[in-house]
Amino acid sequence: MHIPVLLKESLDGLQIKKGGTYVDCTTNRAGHSIEIAKEIGEKGILICIDLDNEALAEAKEKLDKITDKPEIHFVHSNFRHLTSILENLKIESVDGILADLGLSSEELDESGRGFSFRFDEPLKMTFDTEERDDMTTAYEIINNWGEESMADILYGFADETYSHRIAHRIVERRKEKPIATTHELVDIIGGAVPAAYRHKKTHYATKTFQALRMAVNDEIGSIKELIDAIPKVLKLNGRACIITFHSTEDRIVKQSLRGKAESLKMVNKKVIVPSEEEEKENPRSRSAQLRIVEKIC
Numbered sequence: 001m002h003i004p005v006l007l008k009e010s011l012d013g014l015q016i017k018k019g020g021t022y023v024d025c026t027t028n029r030a031g032h033s034i035e036i037a038k039e040i041g042e043k044g045i046l047i048c049i050d051l052d053n054e055a056l057a058e059a060k061e062k063l064d065k066i067t068d069k070p071e072i073h074f075v076h077s078n079f080r081h082l083t084s085i086l087e088n089l090k091i092e093s094v095d096g097i098l099a100d101l102g103l104s105s106e107e108l109d110e111s112g113r114g115f116s117f118r119f120d121e122p123l124k125m126t127f128d129t130e131e132r133d134d135m136t137t138a139y140e141i142i143n144n145w146g147e148e149s150m151a152d153i154l155y156g157f158a159d160e161t162y163s164h165r166i167a168h169r170i171v172e173r174r175k176e177k178p179i180a181t182t183h184e185l186v187d188i189i190g191g192a193v194p195a196a197y198r199h200k201k202t203h204y205a206t207k208t209f210q211a212l213r214m215a216v217n218d219e220i221g222s223i224k225e226l227i228d229a230i231p232k233v234l235k236l237n238g239r240a241c242i243i244t245f246h247s248t249e250d251r252i253v254k255q256s257l258r259g260k261a262e263s264l265k266m267v268n269k270k271v272i273v274p275s276e277e278e279e280k281e282n283p284r285s286r287s288a289q290l291r292i293v294e295k296i297c
């Protein structure tokens, strides 16, 4: 089960107002949305966005059960389209925006889309649950991209030290037959990296899987477009909370927010991290970092 991360800290950060309008850009199964919905009450408006339609359907079931629930809009879309999503709903501005980036525990462990190296699954890694022919998948990257481009994403998105060795081994292996599953890929990565790397605490496939997922879903492009939209759609003194889970993600968020300094003020000088108690209860929260900004003009 997915336990919402930094729940109290992000709700406090949003300074939720009764009757206000809020966007959860990464609703998943409503871990944060449910609490936002309860706090804004029946006069409020909540916009629940996610690319994962199965998660959104479960979120709807949960949110429907709340008494005195606000007006809720469920939007199966990429949060990079925030401005047009709000335009379509005829909502001019909002009081708060939450983005809890990355993927949920269910997506990692149960989606069958190849996010985890622990299960042998087809190489997909798409957040979007819709099947479309034009969709980039991990299979396409692994089997069709050039060696240099692959090495670039492994290094650029996940700081993978052995990016070149891994990309080279992938290209060699796919000459024999297409690489179709996560375990085939794990086996190739294992053969490309030194023995000492294979015995580290962090699994040797972690960074490759992170980089592929980021490339498949154009995560950096989406985050940048979301941050571009934030000052345009937030009301004056409105707040946005962004939770990241690894250094590449946090670097992009920090740099992009700094680029908006004339309209967005950082509320917390240092990132907010989970308490020891939260880390103990939910080890997945360990790497979470929360940044809060407020619209100042």
Ligand SMILES: C[S@@+](CC[C@H](N)C(=O)[O-])C[C@H]1O[C@@H](n2cnc3c(N)ncnc32)[C@H](O)[C@@H]1O
Binding pocket: 002, 003, 004, 005, 025, 026, 027, 028, 029, 030, 031, 032, 033, 049, 050, 051, 052, 055, 077, 078, 079, 080, 100, 101, 102, 103, 104, 107, 127, 222
């Ligand atoms: C960490 S989970 C959110 C968990 C949620 N806050 C909770 O506690 O239940 C991240 C969610 O964001 C979604 N997601 C990731 N990138 C997205 C994007 N660019 N647009 C919309 N949804 C996205 C994923 O499908 C996933 O459901």
